[in-house]
Amino acid sequence: MTTNRTFTMIKPDAVANGHIGNILAMITNAGFKIVSLKLTQLTVADAKAFYAVHAERPFYGELVKFMSSGPIVAAILEKENAVADFRTLIGATNPAEAAEGTIRKLYATSMGENAVHGSDSDENAMIESNFHFAGREQF
Ligand SMILES: Nc1ncnc2c1ncn2[C@@H]1O[C@@H]2COP(=O)(O)O[C@H]2[C@H]1O
Secondary structure (H helix, E strand, C coil): CCCCEEEEEECHHHHHCCCHHHHHHHHHHCCCEEEEEEEECCCHHHHHHHCHHHCCCCCHHHHHHHHCCCCEEEEEEECCCHHHHHHHHHCCCCHHHCCCCCHHHHHCCCCCCCCEEECCCHHHHHHHHHHHCCHHHCC
C-alpha cells in the first residue's frame, strides 16, 4: 500500500549554513505538502537507533556523530508518489553525482554532510515518521 507520504530531515550542515528556508521553499514549490514539521536535535542514542540499519557500515560512527551534532528539521511530506519523487528532488547521496537543480547539488558538501535525508520506501517512511512525530503531530 502506498501512503503518498515520505519523511525528511534537513541535516545539521544545512541548518547550520542557514538553508532551512530555501530548502523548505524547494520542497513546497515541487508540490509537497508539509503535514508535520519541527526543529529538533537527535541525541547520540536517537541517531544510533534511527540509523541502526547502517550499524555494520564503516561510516556508522561518523554518521551518528554528525547527525547528533546540531539541530535538524524533521518533516513529513505528502504528495502522490512521495518517496520516489522526493528522492528525485534531493538527488544522489553523493553530491558529486547529484543532478543539477537538486537540493543536494545546491546545498550538500560531502557524502556524509549531504544536507537532507529522504526515506527509501513507504515502509521506512512510516517507521521514520513515527520515530520523530507523535500521532497528534501528523496532520
Ligand atoms: N560512504 C559513506 N560515507 C559517509 N557517509 C555515508 C556514506 N554512505 C552513506 N553515508 C551517509 O549515510 C546516510 C544514510 O542516510 P541518508 O541516505 O540520509 O544519507 C546517507 C549519507 O549521509
